Amino acid sequence: MKKIKIIIGLTLCCLSAIIFAQNPVIQTHFSPDPAPMVYKDKMYVYTGDDIPGFDFYYMTKWRVHSSEDMVNWTDHGVPISLESFSWARDRAWAAQCIQRDGKFYWYICAQTVNNDMAIGVAVSDSPTGPFKDALGKPLITTGSWDNIDPTVFIDDDGQAYLYWGNSHLFYVKLNKDMVSYEGKITEIPQSVESFGGLRRPGKSDEVLQKQEQFEDVFVEGPWLYKRNKQYYLMYAGMTGRTECLSYATSPSPTGPWEYQGKIMTNQPTNSFTNHGGIIDFKGKSYLFYHTGLLPGAGSYGRSTAIEEFKYNSDGSIPKITITKEGVNALGTLNPYQRNEAETMAWSEKCSTAENKKTGVFISDIRVGGYIKVRAVDFGKGASEFAASVGAGLDGGILEVRIDKVDGHKLAEIEVQRTGGWEEFKTLTSKLAEYVSGVHDVYFVFKGKNITAGRKLFNFDHWRFQKIK
Missing domain, CATH: 2.115.10.20 (Glycosyl hydrolase domain; family 43)
Structure with missing residues (x-):
């Protein structure tokens, strides 16, 4: 396993100053x-x-x-x-x-x-x-x-x-x-x-x-x-x-x-x-x-x-302008517990669906899309990644990257057929790189030998495993 030490010991306060x-x-x-x-x-x-x-x-x-x-x-x-x-x-x-x-x-x-x-x-x-x-x-x-x-x-x-x-x-x-x-x-x-x-x-x-x-x-x-x-x-x-x-x-x-x-x-x-x-x-x-x-x-x-x-000192509300950046994070996300794939800060080329058995999950995933999750705190480090996915066809790839869409790749899962688009199985991958501290995580959707417009897979939940 390739190990590149990427320790970014930023506090949440410092992180919020550079990531929006x-x-x-x-x-x-x-x-x-x-x-x-x-x-x-x-x-x-x-x-x-x-x-x-x-x-x-x-x-x-x-x-x-x-x-x-x-x-x-x-x-x-x-x-x-x-x-x-x-x-x-x-x-x-x-x-x-x-x-x-x-x-x-x-x-x-x-x-x-x-x-x-x-x-x-x-x-x-x-x-x-x-x-x-x-x-x-x-x-x-x-x-x-x-x-x-x-x-x-x-x-x-x-x-x-x-x-x-x-x-x-x-x-x-x-x-x-x-x-x-x-x-x-x-x-x-x-x-x-x-x-x-x-x-x-x-x-x-x-x-x-x-x-x-x-x-x-x-x-x-x-x-x-x-x-x-x-x-x-x-x-x-x-x-x-x-x-x-x-x-x-x-x-x-x-x-x-x-x-x-x-x-x-x-x-x-x-x-x-x-x-x-x-x-x-x-x-x-x-x-x-x-x-x-x-x-x-x-x-x-x-x-x-x-x-x-912030209210003015007399209780009045100031004029408010719209921003693309929005608001800062009030905390960090724990990657070592089950996290729903439909928990996200930003997404492209995907949607959500729901059924009685699974609840809400990410659907309509296409090549070139991604999900961004903000302020994920890896603490002292992670060793493995697991994702619950469902696919009626193979050819989809789930990449895990940090800090930006084309950032360091932590893991990659090639999604095989699971028995149906809404039949979910948990697949795992050892991390290719060592990661600790607080990062934004990107789940990037790619395909192998398929047309760009085809649906790739559905995505229900994920978690990382701590280094022992």
């Missing part, structure tokens, strides 16, 4: 309308699923991913879809999940069989499902197309609030069961004081009815949360011909709301819409939003991105 994450954080499919949730030292993000090739917001399911370090995200598949709700017919639009008393409530919106939009709720004992329709009917249904983009928040006194809206903003107080509400639906008045209103250039009202221009105004996508006894309501506003992210604050969860300004505006997101969530995790503050910047994307193919930010 990437936006969007999910590349295997489109992931619009991100809604983050923290549970047991792990970040979860619940998203939609734009279907490629359509010139409308065509979605039929919702997805969930999780991360312990904010850079390596695990795909947990599709816990709910339109088929989960007997009353739903189309438009699986924005949603948010929240935990209460050991159960998880996922508030969604969808077009109903009555040709309007309604808000429903699914429930589970796990943040990743399985989820089921909690009611068998919509929670909010008024015969209106304004019933979209629910956001949910539980205050310190235990009272839960559900906000939603499209041009009109509504809320209800949820009961403790989280699947019913008390009182009437309340509409929040639109005003310059609350949501920025309209820019009026001193013309008469008759002219303004035809020529008024939006300075800012509530459009959709509310996000309600609390920080230091102050309530924040972020939303998708309007600037020029695209949506911006703006916010208002209040001393009460029901208002009155005071407009504070735009958070993200005039950014090259390649998307008409924007939809965000703000959350704190491990002492840092993050803005989740979406862009249309993946290949073949755009306004109808949007993907989750993340930026870290």
Whole structure:
């Protein structure tokens, strides 16, 4: 065995200074309308699923991913879809999940069989499902197309609030069961004081009815949360011909709301819409939003991105610009435990699939593709690599490299037929080089005597063996 000593004793702090994450954080499919949730030292993000090739917001399911370090995200598949709700017919639009008393409530919106939009709720004992329709009917249904983009928040006194809206903003107080509400639906008045209103250039009202221009105004996508006894309501506003992210604050969860300004505006997101969530995790503050910047994307193919930010001393939110680099890692990944192949920081020329037997796995692997896993801590060294793969044909090659796609090659596995594409077998390889310390790991996909466009194999999980 060839042994080349590659000891890079970088601390995570030093590593983060020279190696960066990437936006969007999910590349295997489109992931619009991100809604983050923290549970047991792990970040979860619940998203939609734009279907490629359509010139409308065509979605039929919702997805969930999780991360312990904010850079390596695990795909947990599709816990709910339109088929989960007997009353739903189309438009699986924005949603948010929240935990209460050991159960998880996922508030969604969808077009109903009555040709309007309604808000429903699914429930589970796990943040990743399985989820089921909690009611068998919509929670909010008024015969209106304004019933979209629910956001949910539980205050310190235990009272839960559900906000939603499209041009009109509504809320209800949820009961403790989280699947019913008390009182009437309340509409929040639109005003310059609350949501920025309209820019009026001193013309008469008759002219303004035809020529008024939006300075800012509530459009959709509310996000309600609390920080230091102050309530924040972020939303998708309007600037020029695209949506911006703006916010208002209040001393009460029901208002009155005071407009504070735009958070993200005039950014090259390649998307008409924007939809965000703000959350704190491990002492840092993050803005989740979406862009249309993946290949073949755009306004109808949007993907989750993340930026870290710091509140100003007065609690206000600074202007946030989009970056390709995204956020830094909050920890390292242990290579000596089972790691799911669908846990990744970046990927190209592959996708994910799932079945009842295996769960989620990497599929549609093609020559020239790869998976990048960030900040992998090998400690004092590894001796062997193992990967669970499935292949109906042979000819695929899995290479393991460090620090870059064409970096030092640690291992290589020639994947033979395993009895079927979804029949997984664990194959092993001794390491060709000695490695220790913290590195980014690349799983590179190559082929032997096959056409470049052919599917190579499926990839379920991996681990390294420590040097004894």
